[in-house]
Amino acid sequence: MSRAEAKPAALYHRTVVYVLFLILLLPLAGTLLYSLSTSWSATILPDGLTFKWYLQLWSDERFLRAFGQSLLVCFGALALAVVLILPLLFVVHYHFPRLDALMNILILLPFAVPPVVSSVGLLQLYGSGPLPMIGTPWILIGSYFTIALPFMYRAITNNLQAINLRDLMDAAHLLGASTWKAAFLVVLPNLRKGLMVSLFLSFSFLFGEFVFANLLVGTRYETLQVYLNNMKNSSGHFNSALVISYFFFVLVFTWAANRLNKDKT
Amino acid sequence: MSATLEQSPKIPGEAEPAAVRARTTPRLRGKWLAALCLLPFAVFFFVFQIAPLLWVAIHSLNTADGWGLGNFQKIFASKFYLQAIKHSLQISFWSSLFGILIAILGSYSLRQVDSKLRDFVMAFSNMTSNFAGVPLAFAFIILLGFNGALTLLLKKLGVIEDFNLYSKTGLIVLYTYFQIPLGVLLLYPAFDALREDWRESAALLGAGTWQFWRHIGLPVLTPALLGTFVILLANALGAYATVYYLTTGNFNVLPIRIAGLVAGDISLDPNLASALAMVLVGLMALITVVHQLLLKRSYHVAR
Numbered sequence: 001m002s003r004a005e006a007k008p009a010a011l012y013h014r015t016v017v018y019v020l021f022l023i024l025l026l027p028l029a030g031t032l033l034y035s036l037s038t039s040w041s042a043t044i045l046p047d048g049l050t051f052k053w054y055l056q057l058w059s060d061e062r063f064l065r066a067f068g069q070s071l072l073v074c075f076g077a078l079a080l081a082v083v084l085i086l087p088l089l090f091v092v093h094y095h096f097p098r099l100d101a102l103m104n105i106l107i108l109l110p111f112a113v114p115p116v117v118s119s120v121g122l123l124q125l126y127g128s129g130p131l132p133m134i135g136t137p138w139i140l141i142g143s144y145f146t147i148a149l150p151f152m153y154r155a156i157t158n159n160l161q162a163i164n165l166r167d168l169m170d171a172a173h174l175l176g177a178s179t180w181k182a183a184f185l186v187v188l189p190n191l192r193k194g195l196m197v198s199l200f201l202s203f204s205f206l207f208g209e210f211v212f213a214n215l216l217v218g219t220r221y222e223t224l225q226v227y228l229n230n231m232k233n234s235s236g237h238f239n240s241a242l243v244i245s246y247f248f249f250v251l252v253f254t255w256a257a258n259r260l261n262k263d264k265t
Numbered sequence: 266m267s268a269t270l271e272q273s274p275k276i277p278g279e280a281e282p283a284a285v286r287a288r289t290t291p292r293l294r295g296k297w298l299a300a301l302c303l304l305p306f307a308v309f310f311f312v313f314q315i316a317p318l319l320w321v322a323i324h325s326l327n328t329a330d331g332w333g334l335g336n337f338q339k340i341f342a343s344k345f346y347l348q349a350i351k352h353s354l355q356i357s358f359w360s361s362l363f364g365i366l367i368a369i370l371g372s373y374s375l376r377q378v379d380s381k382l383r384d385f386v387m388a389f390s391n392m393t394s395n396f397a398g399v400p401l402a403f404a405f406i407i408l409l410g411f412n413g414a415l416t417l418l419l420k421k422l423g424v425i426e427d428f429n430l431y432s433k434t435g436l437i438v439l440y441t442y443f444q445i446p447l448g449v450l451l452l453y454p455a456f457d458a459l460r461e462d463w464r465e466s467a468a469l470l471g472a473g474t475w476q477f478w479r480h481i482g483l484p485v486l487t488p489a490l491l492g493t494f495v496i497l498l499a500n501a502l503g504a505y506a507t508v509y510y511l512t513t514g515n516f517n518v519l520p521i522r523i524a525g526l527v528a529g530d531i532s533l534d535p536n537l538a539s540a541l542a543m544v545l546v547g548l549m550a551l552i553t554v555v556h557q558l559l560l561k562r563s564y565h566v567a568r
Contacts, residue, residue: 020386020449026408031404087302091299106310114545116505116545118314120317121317146313215528225398240403250392250396254391254392254395258388
């Protein structure tokens, strides 16, 4: 291909990428501008700029509570996921490698079954009876664990395969470490990066979860997304500030994950 | 951690003749202990994933007058529920189609630009994949609602007469937006299969751009495209938050109907909700089966 031909092609690809970027940016940029404007209705551009919506938001007690509760539920779910998934992964890969095939089918379930479907069963099963969890953060922690599971399982499995688990364990055993000691002091530190990346990314999508939060708990333990939904009738500028603040957190966490991922290579 | 567990792999006080046995027993005991470690996971997974699904599957067959297919008969005889299914399928199909088209163009071009721009746009795209649900619906109201900035701008430019975000078309636009980052994420690696020297060979043999894509590019990419399309379809079929926020649960799609029957204010019928949920799961299963069938017939790249 001659140079003269290559140029328009390069220009075309650059244009496509910029258009893609613009499409993805537009809703966010619109919301950001709205959150910074004094008033903006029936015109293409806002009347003036201000920070007051952010000040109002970050001094709103209900918002701060919802924010804290969101963080608590997400961290709780991630802690539960780590406690349950790490031993599972270790045991599956070290003792029962054949279980991995079964696990790969099981972890498809949270993907294949939409949260709306699960919540029908969850509402009926745990509304009353021996485990009355509906309306409490506990049910959210449990169901968020299932959302994070496929993702964390795959990410950490990839990491486990990269570190050659069996050799590492044999070496540790030869040096006199018990299985427990080896798992905690040798294998775990080697998994740190994969674990952190999957935790950051899981956090950023759990933080935005709405279906379970709204259907199973609602206002009884208001999370950020439910709060945003309930504030529907308040000022749009206020809500924009809320959306931008929320997205800022997601941004920080995905950015951190990205950074960690890059360090690895 | 605990002292008893640490001792289990090597028991020091074993008698010498039993050395062979000593080698096997701790190992066996280790296996049992290991299996025990699986228990908490199994319990939680059962309680929060399997049990609800089983409840839904069983109770979809439970009607006011006994067990049977009554709920399903009711759904397929009701215009209202059939409309919900139709809307769900239409919105999913069109948004997946537009989403995947944009993702194809985007990820192909992403591979051709310099790495700085590429990394930046890829990272941004990954971040926006988390911009979904309620916040996204809100952003779209600002941008494309009745008084949205973009609606006003496009009206002034004469591009559109009117735009109703709260209609089927509006929802397709909104859904398409959240399909794009996912599509890019899934398709970008797929272009690895398409080697640059093939394009050069094809050009040397006299094939034009169109011929290259028709006979080489698309057939090679077909499995990845099908797989991505299926994931996008499933993603759109199950989506609930966006429609719910946008139309306060008034737009008739399957997830809204299901949720309305278990958490609405008007009519609660968990059994009918279960049947509808099974219809939704059934649709997903059907899509997967069709995907597998198409995959078998398509061209495969030797790995």
